[in-house]
Amino acid sequence: MTLTPVAPLPDHEVRVRAPGKINLSLRVGPPDADGYHVLSTVFQAVSVYEEVIASSSERFELTVSGPQAEVVPTDEGNLALRAARALADRVGIDAGVHLHLVKDVPVAGGMAGGSADAAAALVACDALWRTGLGREDLVEIAAELGSDVPFSLTGHTAVGSGRGHLLTPALTRGEFHWAFAVQHRGLSTPAVYRAFDELHSGGDVAEPDPEDDVPLMQALRAGDARALGAALHNDLQMAALELDPGLAEPLAVAEDAGALGVVVSGSGPTVAALARSRQHALVLAAAFTASGVADRVLTAAGPVAGARVVSASD
Numbered sequence: 001m002t003l004t005p006v007a008p009l010p011d012h013e014v015r016v017r018a019p020g021k022i023n024l025s026l027r028v029g030p031p032d033a034d035g036y037h038v039l040s041t042v043f044q045a046v047s048v049y050e051e052v053i054a055s056s057s058e059r060f061e062l063t064v065s066g067p068q069a070e071v072v073p074t075d076e077g078n079l080a081l082r083a084a085r086a087l088a089d090r091v092g093i094d095a096g097v098h099l100h101l102v103k104d105v106p107v108a109g110g111m112a113g114g115s116a117d118a119a120a121a122l123v124a125c126d127a128l129w130r131t132g133l134g135r136e137d138l139v140e141i142a143a144e145l146g147s148d149v150p151f152s153l154t155g156h157t158a159v160g161s162g163r164g165h166l167l168t169p170a171l172t173r174g175e176f177h178w179a180f181a182v183q184h185r186g187l188s189t190p191a192v193y194r195a196f197d198e199l200h201s202g203g204d205v206a207e208p209d210p211e212d213d214v215p216l217m218q219a220l221r222a223g224d225a226r227a228l229g230a231a232l233h234n235d236l237q238m239a240a241l242e243l244d245p246g247l248a249e250p251l252a253v254a255e256d257a258g259a260l261g262v263v264v265s266g267s268g269p270t271v272a273a274l275a276r277s278r279q280h281a282l283v284l285a286a287a288f289t290a291s292g293v294a295d296r297v298l299t300a301a302g303p304v305a306g307a308r309v310v311s312a313s314d
């Protein structure tokens with residue numbers, strides 16, 4: 001494809017918001033030749049947001065603010081910067097960008113904050129540089145950046161297969177309300193997958209079967225929070241608990257406080273508790289706070305949309 005990008009306008013700025021996610025179900029199969037695991041997962045985007053502000057610059061630059069800004073890499077390891085470079089390479093644009101990340105999604109928390117930043121950077125730079133690419137092109141670049149990045153673009157609720165990057169939208173009714181117990185200590189995603197492999201070194205891992213999530217999909221379609229709570233599932237939870245045994249505490253606190261269901265989010269260590277209502281989510285959050293089992297406590301609702309432009313100035 002030959003594209004002739006228009007030079008970015010000076011002082012042009014684009015703001016994009018992208019959500020964090022939880023895995024309502026995460027079923028993990030054996031690793032493939034590259035060490036990646038075949039997944040069957042159900043993602044839900046929740047109303048905890050990253051904001052990426054992209055502005056014209058001759059260089060690729062990045063600044064970060066938010067509750068854990070000091071632990072976020074600002075060099076080439078930052079997924080948002082990698083996303084901007086990947087898009088520039090794809091369209092052959094000879095320009096840089098300044099990205100400012102306003103982070104709210106927990107860092108290394110299993111809620112895909114870095115993926116949200118990458119998706120937001122793609123959408124922001126696409127608008128800034130007026131690349132003319134289609135949505136499918138952005139999804140393709142997203143999948144090269146990380147397994148969770150396509151979902152951060154898409155949002156809502158979706159079934160993920162392959163490495164988690166092949167998405168099918170899921171039907172849902174109404175809103176679900178969540179409380180999150182966040183740990184600043186974080187967990188490394190590759191380390192949790194390695195711990196999963198060690199726990200299953202006897203070779204007892206089968207290909208994940210989406211049929212196992214039929215009750216969960218029915219609960220989503222019916223908007224039945226109680227049935228959803230009973231169907232939450234995470235094959236990585238035991239591995240996360242092995243690496244961070246302290247996670248048993250927020251899991252127990254949420255159960256004692258009457259959560260409809262409680263699960264480690266993705267590779268953890270964030271613990272997600274499903275509430276009956278917005279009000280009940282505040283009750284669960286108060287239980288997390290009062291028991292001192294979290295460094296930070298959040299409430300949110302889902303599903304919400306994926307990465308979207310919120311404002312653009314010419």
Ligand SMILES: C[C@@](CO)(OP(=O)(O)O)[C@H](O)COP(=O)(O)OP(=O)(O)OC[C@H]1O[C@@H](n2ccc(N)nc2=O)[C@H](O)[C@@H]1O
Binds near residue numbers: 036111149162164267
């Ligand atoms: C566990 C999950 C569940 O949604 O999310 P997080 O908890 O990280 O948010 C994902 O599978 C994480 O996706 P993401 O964080 O994008 O992973 P990637 O950058 O693609 O890969 C990071 C590392 O995770 C492992 N990995 C990732 C995906 C996958 N299907 N199998 C894997 O084994 C590999 O060790 C890989 O080197």
Ligand SMILES: Nc1ncnc2c1ncn2[C@@H]1O[C@H](COP(=O)(O)OP(=O)(O)O)[C@@H](O)[C@H]1O
Binds near residue numbers: 106
């Ligand atoms: N934009 C970013 N925000 C946060 N972490 C990032 C970013 N880019 C790269 N990283 C690195 O990726 C790691 C995991 O990122 P994150 O997406 O927050 O967690 P998770 O994969 O658990 O959902 C971080 O510990 C950090 O070293």
